[in-house]
Amino acid sequence: MKEKELRRSLAVLPMGTVMKLTSLTARQIRYYEAQGLITPERSDGNRRLYSLNDVDRLLEIRDYLADGVNIAGIKAIYDQQSAATMAKQSAQQQPLTDEDVRRILQDEFIRQGGLGHPNSGIQRPF
Amino acid sequence: MKEKELRRSLAVLPMGTVMKLTSLTARQIRYYEAQGLITPERSDGNRRLYSLNDVDRLLEIRDYLADGVNIAGIKAIYDQQSAATMAKQSAQQQPLTDEDVRRILQDEFIRQGGLGHPNSGIQRPF
DNA sequence: CTTTCATGTTAGAAAAGCTAACATGAAAGC
DNA sequence: GCTTTCATGTTAGCTTTTCTAACATGAAAG
Numbered sequence: 001m002k003e004k005e006l007r008r009s010l011a012v013l014p015m016g017t018v019m020k021l022t023s024l025t026a027r028q029i030r031y032y033e034a035q036g037l038i039t040p041e042r043s044d045g046n047r048r049l050y051s052l053n054d055v056d057r058l059l060e061i062r063d064y065l066a067d068g069v070n071i072a073g074i075k076a077i078y079d080q081q082s083a084a085t086m087a088k089q090s091a092q093q094q095p096l097t098d099e100d101v102r103r104i105l106q107d108e109f110i111r112q113g114g115l116g117h118p119n120s121g122i123q124r125p126f
Numbered sequence: 127m128k129e130k131e132l133r134r135s136l137a138v139l140p141m142g143t144v145m146k147l148t149s150l151t152a153r154q155i156r157y158y159e160a161q162g163l164i165t166p167e168r169s170d171g172n173r174r175l176y177s178l179n180d181v182d183r184l185l186e187i188r189d190y191l192a193d194g195v196n197i198a199g200i201k202a203i204y205d206q207q208s209a210a211t212m213a214k215q216s217a218q219q220q221p222l223t224d225e226d227v228r229r230i231l232q233d234e235f236i237r238q239g240g241l242g243h244p245n246s247g248i249q250r251p252f
Numbered sequence: 253c254t255t256t257c258a259t260g261t262t263a264g265a266a267a268a269g270c271t272a273a274c275a276t277g278a279a280a281g282c
Numbered sequence: 283g284c285t286t287t288c289a290t291g292t293t294a295g296c297t298t299t300t301c302t303a304a305c306a307t308g309a310a311a312g
Contacts (some may be wrong), residue, residue, distance in 0.1 A: 047269055172301065
């Protein structure tokens, strides 16, 4: 499933294509970017390049606006989502077991404690 | 799975993107088109638009050429493939059972024979 | 040595995209 | 009512990208 993700996040679509795919105007798309709702990549020549994920997000934005949500509201939603994602990532990164933690701290102590005289490998009982 | 196919055959990628995705030059890509190996769509303004399927085919072409197959050879391969596909499609369309065939022929005869001298529905033993 | 093949290179034109600025209709707030 | 704000339209001038067409070329084939 990694390849699909990769393809969906490949920034390869130019403005014109995205306009057609979303039925938004260039003005709208650039405005949403200016408001921080999307961040397309840029080509060497400074042209915007969008991914399929970007297109999906633009469609979402379109729907939110059609539902009367204003841009500040949409931004709030996305900020919240990314905060949640961050938290999840931290959580995922934290599948450090207690054992892992102990090992890491131990390493840390060994490296530190090793100042003038390699401290003979004293093992603190963490 | 229809959506995936649709996306893969959506012609949305401009030349520059395809160049990067395939590491081919514009000259090469246009030449392969001139030789009938690919047929990208065109934008209103006459710019070529490629799909992900096109990109895959270009990568195949690149590999064939690297393996010493010349363009005529590649074309032969693709012609053969599409012939095979055609045949398969016909075959798929042909899940007409003998019974179907008989019914169709019968209808045909009835419609035809049905005027001056209704041939009384004679059934030829096909 | 002459063709053929696959590709490079160049020139001139047109399309597409960029930024920046000003314009505007509808809502919101006073 | 009048004034802001929001989301979008419009325009202008400029740069990048792509297009076609033509000529150039190295390697292989004959």
